[in-house]
Amino acid sequence: MDIEQTLEQMTLAGKADLCSGADFWRTKPIERLGIESIMMSDGPSGLRKQAGDGDHMGINESIPAVCFPAPVAIASSFDPALARTVGETMGRECQAEGLAMLLSPGMNIKRTPLCGRSFEYYSEDPYLTGQMGVATVQGIQSQGAASCVKHFAANNQEKMRMAGDSVVDERTLHEIYLSAFETVVKEARPRSVMCAYNRVNGTFMAENRELLTDVLRDKWGFDGFVVTDWGAVKNQVKGIQAGLDLEMPGGSKAGRNRILAALEDESLTEAELDDTVRRLLTMIDQSVRQQKTGVAFDREADYAIARDAARECAVLLKNDNDILPLDDKGKIAFIGSFAERPRYQGSGSSHINSARVSSALSAVQDLDVHFAQGYTAAESKTDQMLLAEAVELARQSEAAVIFVGLPDRFETEGVDRKTLDMPDNQITLIETVAKAQPKTVVVLHHGAPITMPWADKVPAILEMYLSGDGVGEATVDLLFGRSNPSGRLAETFPLSLTDTPAFLNTPDAKGRVEYREGIFVGYRYYDIREMDVLYPFGHGLSYTHFEYTSLKFDKARLDDTQTLSVSVTVKNIGHRTGKEVVQLYVKPVDSQVSRPVRELKGFAKIELQPGETRQVTFRIDKMAFAYYEPLLRDWHVESGDYTIEIGSSSRDIRLDGTVSVTSTVRIPVVFTRYSMMGEILKTPVGQRMAEQMQAQRGDEGSSDVDALGEGASGMAEAMKQELPLEALISYGVMTEEQLDGLLAALQQNS
Ligand code: BGC
Numbered sequence: 001m002d003i004e005q006t007l008e009q010m011t012l013a014g015k016a017d018l019c020s021g022a023d024f025w026r027t028k029p030i031e032r033l034g035i036e037s038i039m040m041s042d043g044p045s046g047l048r049k050q051a052g053d054g055d056h057m058g059i060n061e062s063i064p065a066v067c068f069p070a071p072v073a074i075a076s077s078f079d080p081a082l083a084r085t086v087g088e089t090m091g092r093e094c095q096a097e098g099l100a101m102l103l104s105p106g107m108n109i110k111r112t113p114l115c116g117r118s119f120e121y122y123s124e125d126p127y128l129t130g131q132m133g134v135a136t137v138q139g140i141q142s143q144g145a146a147s148c149v150k151h152f153a154a155n156n157q158e159k160m161r162m163a164g165d166s167v168v169d170e171r172t173l174h175e176i177y178l179s180a181f182e183t184v185v186k187e188a189r190p191r192s193v194m195c196a197y198n199r200v201n202g203t204f205m206a207e208n209r210e211l212l213t214d215v216l217r218d219k220w221g222f223d224g225f226v227v228t229d230w231g232a233v234k235n236q237v238k239g240i241q242a243g244l245d246l247e248m249p250g251g252s253k254a255g256r257n258r259i260l261a262a263l264e265d266e267s268l269t270e271a272e273l274d275d276t277v278r279r280l281l282t283m284i285d286q287s288v289r290q291q292k293t294g295v296a297f298d299r300e301a302d303y304a305i306a307r308d309a310a311r312e313c314a315v316l317l318k319n320d321n322d323i324l325p326l327d328d329k330g331k332i333a334f335i336g337s338f339a340e341r342p343r344y345q346g347s348g349s350s351h352i353n354s355a356r357v358s359s360a361l362s363a364v365q366d367l368d369v370h371f372a373q374g375y376t377a378a379e380s381k382t383d384q385m386l387l388a389e390a391v392e393l394a395r396q397s398e399a400a401v402i403f404v405g406l407p408d409r410f411e412t413e414g415v416d417r418k419t420l421d422m423p424d425n426q427i428t429l430i431e432t433v434a435k436a437q438p439k440t441v442v443v444l445h446h447g448a449p450i451t452m453p454w455a456d457k458v459p460a461i462l463e464m465y466l467s468g469d470g471v472g473e474a475t476v477d478l479l480f481g482r483s484n485p486s487g488r489l490a491e492t493f494p495l496s497l498t499d500t501p502a503f504l505n506t507p508d509a510k511g512r513v514e515y516r517e518g519i520f521v522g523y524r525y526y527d528i529r530e531m532d533v534l535y536p537f538g539h540g541l542s543y544t545h546f547e548y549t550s551l552k553f554d555k556a557r558l559d560d561t562q563t564l565s566v567s568v569t570v571k572n573i574g575h576r577t578g579k580e581v582v583q584l585y586v587k588p589v590d591s592q593v594s595r596p597v598r599e600l601k602g603f604a605k606i607e608l609q610p611g612e613t614r615q616v617t618f619r620i621d622k623m624a625f626a627y628y629e630p631l632l633r634d635w636h637v638e639s640g641d642y643t644i645e646i647g648s649s650s651r652d653i654r655l656d657g658t659v660s661v662t663s664t665v666r667i668p669v670v671f672t673r674y675s676m677m678g679e680i681l682k683t684p685v686g687q688r689m690a691e692q693m694q695a696q697r698g699d700e701g702s703s704d705v706d707a708l709g710e711g712a713s714g715m716a717e718a719m720k721q722e723l724p725l726e727a728l729i730s731y732g733v734m735t736e737e738q739l740d741g742l743l744a745a746l747q748q749n750s
Pocket of ligand 1: 057
């Protein structure tokens with residue numbers, strides 16, 4: 001399509017029409033000009049293509065499809081190649097189903113584990129979220145389908161999600177909440193971004209020019225189109241002026257009429273509308289050109305991909321005395337309703353109509369496994385009969401595996417959780433069975449951190465999260481050692497809800513929530529407060545062990561335009577083939593700004609045979625050392641030393657070494673009469689002033705500051721550093737005129 005020519009041929013009404021969808025999932029066609037309608041669907045765990053009645057909460061039927069592991073599980077694989085494969089598979093399915101765009105991935109940071117959509121997001125860490133997002137978008141788009149990354153931005157809880165206001169300082173916003181979007185936009189070029197329902201710092205995202213245009217398009221170079229979350233539009237004219245393109249779902253004429261009225265009264269110019277329409281036409285044109293024919297949705301093949309992915313995502317949280325893997329010759333008890341009917345996906349708009357799901361029970365037909373239901377998933381109260389049956393079976397078996405987690409109703413889009421606790425009946429089941437059978441393994445199915453008051457009472461815990469259609473087969477493969485667990489937690493499991501970073505900063509009655517914990521989210525918070533946690537970020541065990549040696553850097557000093565190569569040697573020192581996730585954290589040694597203790601800046605997943613050794617090399621750059629500096633409105637590296645930590649988790653650091661990094665950028669300093677002496681004395685002008693004052697004091701005797709006494713000279717020195725410049729006037733050291741002169745000199749030389 002010739003976009004400019006088409007634009008010229010469009011009527012104003014036609015242009016206004018195109019800015020809202022035709023129905024729940026489609027854009028409007030304009031037959032006269034050959035503009036086709038394109039279709040989109042959720043995301044992010046598979047296709048939720050609705051052929052009949054549409055809805056945005058996963059209520060009405062969608063086509064039979066394949067459910068892949070939820071994003072929380074995909075992130076736990078710490079394997080971008082796997083995320084890419086899943087993305088490619090979904091992209092292919094889109095082509096087979098005539099879908100131009102998949103509403104995936106969700107890139108929001110897990111600020112609180114209570115968020116009802118935690119399962120749909122990757123991680124508490126922006127770097128990991130960014131890497132997983134890049135791989136997923138590249139996978140989807142490699143097939144010609146468009147990826148729509150969501151929900152931009154600071155959409156971190158469900159409470160009052162359509163009206164809430166996330167109040168976030170600039171540094172936190174960029175460093176924590178925008179950073180993964182920035183990475184994905186720059187590195188994977190998604191063709192679409194979905195703006196969130198909520199406000200950010202008082203302005204609805206659908207009307208937030210600062211974020212939709214100044215940051216997303218102008219700063220990051222986004223050249224795709226922005227679609228609203230379903231029903232997020234308030235005033236479409238303001239939206240268009242802010243950088244919004246498409247209102248979804250469609251069906252109402254309100255937006256169109258408002259646009260036409262605004263053109264009429266000249267509060268909207270045709271040029272402004274054209275920018276939006278141009279982006280929409282480009283998207284439609286690209287989609288039509290990339291649409292392939294003859295692509296089949298091979299549900300069996302894609303199920304196998306989902307199952308293989310599920311194995312890679314599981315996290316072995318605990319394995320005392322190597323109780324796992326289980327011997328597949330013995331009599332084993334499978335206990336718990338989830339063994340028969342697993343929980344494998346979350347509720348809401350991501351809900352997939354699975355064509356086939358495997359349960360753990362259906363995957364052990366050839367083994368001596370016996371089943372007891374143990375509890376009713378829909379209840380929280382213990383059913384004594386089910387409990388007694390389960391205990392009896394556990395007693396008669398060589399080992400017991402209990403399948404528990406959170407019931408559906410605990411985790412869903414639109415509602416936040418109120419507690420991190422599991423239902424009482426499941427806790428009682430674990431505790432009672434563990435007393436009867438010392439070889440008790442707990443398998444978990446849920447989408448976000450839970451408390452585990454029972455963790456010390458069982459020797460092994462396997463975290464399966466919500467791992468999609470292949471959940472049962474994958475679980476059994478891992479339990480019996482046909483596969484070796486290799487996932488790592490992409491989020492911290494805290495000891496209690498009251499420990500969590502955002503615990504004190506929750507939405508008020510109007511949905512306004514101040515992100516007062518700032519950049520200290522997830523492990524950044526637990527580490528700086530030196531708190532114990534249940535399981536730390538990056539944690540996950542294997543049936544083998546790895547040894548780390550020979551940490552090397554290609555240079556000891558660098559500036560922020562250079563890259564640093566970091567290599568380390570890893571050896572499988574156990575008896576099974578296994579995969580290790582080598583994690584690289586960066587830790588400022590001595591910083592003038594508030595920084596987290598450590599931040600993940602690299603990771604690599606490698607497979608090693610027993611006895612095999614491999615060198616892993618990371619290449620890190622400015623972004624590994626930088627923080628977001630509001631004075632520069634940009635990322636900035638503070639000159640100084642940084643420790644590079646290599647570990648198997650954020651709390652299992654095996655090797656470290658220090659490099660020195662120099663900044664090539666100076667932060668402009670503004671001096672005022674309230675600037676501290678400490679800051680001023682660091683400048684040449686300040687030093688000269690100090691010398692002059694010293695000489696003067698030599699002539700005139702001591703000042704009030706010096707009168708603090710000889711013995712207290714250390715304290716006096718410290719106090720001087722903390723004195724505001726203007727105090728020198730009260731102390732009679734300087735006149736107003738001299739102070740003005742000094743400020744002018746400081747400013748001139750800064
Ligand atoms: C969700 C989006 C989803 C859309 C369409 C909204 O309620 O927030 O993530 O893509 O519905 O179903």
